Amino acid sequence: MLNIVDRTGSGFLPHDPAVRGYHAVYRPDPINHCPGCGRSHWVVGRMLAECGFCATALPLVDGGMSGTGLFRRNLRAREDEAPLAA
Numbered sequence: 549m550l551n552i553v554d555r556t557g558s559g560f561l562p563h564d565p566a567v568r569g570y571h572a573v574y575r576p577d578p579i580n581h582c583p584g585c586g587r588s589h590w591v592v593g594r595m596l597a598e599c600g601f602c603a604t605a606l607p608l609v610d611g612g613m614s615g616t617g618l619f620r621r622n623l624r625a626r627e628d629e630a631p632l633a634a
Contacts, residue, residue, distance in 0.1 A: 574606040 572583050574590065574597035581588050582599040589600035596605045 572606055573609040575609045580606075 574580050574592070576592075579588050580590060580597070582590075582602060582604050583606075584599060584604035585602040587599065587601050590597045591600055592608070596607055598605045
């Protein structure tokens with residue numbers, strides 16, 4: 549069985565973000581320079597941003613969890629719906 553937790557007592561876990569190192573992501577607010585070519589022209593999609601010159605793809609920092617494709621239903625009952633039973 550695969551055991552991913554370090555039980556040696558060293559306190560180091562392999563998934564610890566502090567020791568993971570540099571993680572390149574696309575951030576929507578600042579100017580993003582491509583790690584491949586250094587330019588700053590991006591084609592932004594739902595989950596990735598792709599450099600317009602060298603096609604290096606970076607994940608979005610928010611994971612693509614915003615936009616018009618996401619809908620949330622209001623939990624309040626409308627006039628044409630029956631109210632929720634208590």
